Amino acid sequence: MAQNQSSPETGVGPDRKAALNNTLRHRILTMQIAPGSVLDEVALSEEFGLSRPPVREAMRQLAGEGFIELEANRPARVTSMSYQSLRDFFLIAPMIYVAATRLAAEHASKADIAGLREIQDSFRDAVHSNDVDGRVFYNDKFHLRVGEIANNAYILPSLRRLLIDHARIGKIFYRPSNARMLEELHEASRQHDEIIDAIANHDPDRAEALIRAHLDLSRKNMAMYAAPEGMAISLGV
């Protein structure tokens, strides 16, 4: 439900190629397709009513964005993840997210803020209605939009790559049974609102503090699951 292009008739429609791209992105982000899974070209071409060449083009594009990995004469695989990924993520994410958010606070226009609030409304709805996939999707969209508002071509590539695994890490470690984690989800949503306010007020320092707190909240939740053996995440500040 998070995405209109993904759910029903994938085999028809005006722009089947865009549908293929969006659907694959969505499935990978929400881990409907697990990391390491193979993607069959003919199966995808049949599902989306395309021939193999455009499917192969989409594969190359998704590979460039970091969703899948290609190897010669071998099937495409969804980009894999490991504990190393978790470490690498929290090592780099603060740097990139902070830079993107600071720049967004410097450059944002009224229209940018409006677009951000619209996404955040959908995110808040997803959180309140316990729509896990929608939450993952709109959280991704929120941070990606912040990166676009930052308006710096050099920071976006890594941000995009980070967001892919941010979504998947979030999905892996989400446990709806835990009431405290549910409360922290609402806290994350409130942080989004505050981040928007800081960006709207062109206050990079406050935006930075908020995005750091936002990431720390994520890291805290994942540390509970990922670091039972005392994994030392050196960076995080």
Next chain:
Amino acid sequence: MAQNQSSPETGVGPDRKAALNNTLRHRILTMQIAPGSVLDEVALSEEFGLSRPPVREAMRQLAGEGFIELEANRPARVTSMSYQSLRDFFLIAPMIYVAATRLAAEHASKADIAGLREIQDSFRDAVHSNDVDGRVFYNDKFHLRVGEIANNAYILPSLRRLLIDHARIGKIFYRPSNARMLEELHEASRQHDEIIDAIANHDPDRAEALIRAHLDLSRKNMAMYAAPEGMAISLGV
């Protein structure tokens, strides 16, 4: 000279597809193809002895890496540049380069160092023999290899994107007539050697200081174009 795949017979060979990719990358980095230029699919397919589908796949891949930009029903164009690009570059480059170099200093193996020295030998040769394209090519290869040694999937995408424009900016502002800039080229080469030493000694702090000086040297040459100072966002260590 800079690349064995690029210079001679592009129309034949065992792996024409790799040749296409490498040659286009090389031509774009050295600005044999100017930013904003259009790339004709049939022309490329004829030059490299391929049909259009594999050419189109290569286009998608290069677009993912930031070399070209694609638009629906419109010819592919080499990623354009502006003065804004120059500003954006020097705003983000220090952050990414420093992070990559620090991580490389932490993770480098003996084999990594050897590979780095080999590239640096070629770079030094290119500087001494005034081979401009070779200099651009091996400088790119040097910093890219450092990023690979860093061994963090999240920092590489932005580093790759930065390196594309690093090469092109260097090419734009290179003036062989100026003796001082020539000396600074040799200085840059010596900095490479020192960076390798710092990485080999697993000394992230020294590596960071050196890479910052390395970038400052570049920026100084372009000071007349009002390149700003980099964002002061620490990696957190």
Next chain:
DNA sequence: AGTCTACCTTTTGTAGACAAGATGCGCGCA
């Protein structure tokens, strides 16, 4: 019985031809 080898099947890679959209030119009209 285990292992190596050769074949067969499946999947990826490529080619050539067809369809659709976009650009530019020329003609017609005001």
Next chain:
DNA sequence: TGCGCGCATCTTGTCTACAAAAGGTAGACT
């Protein structure tokens, strides 16, 4: 003479068919 509309042409997008390479399987040899 200037502007606008429509056609022609070129370029991009897609499809079907064929070629090649990888992996699995069965058979035979050690």
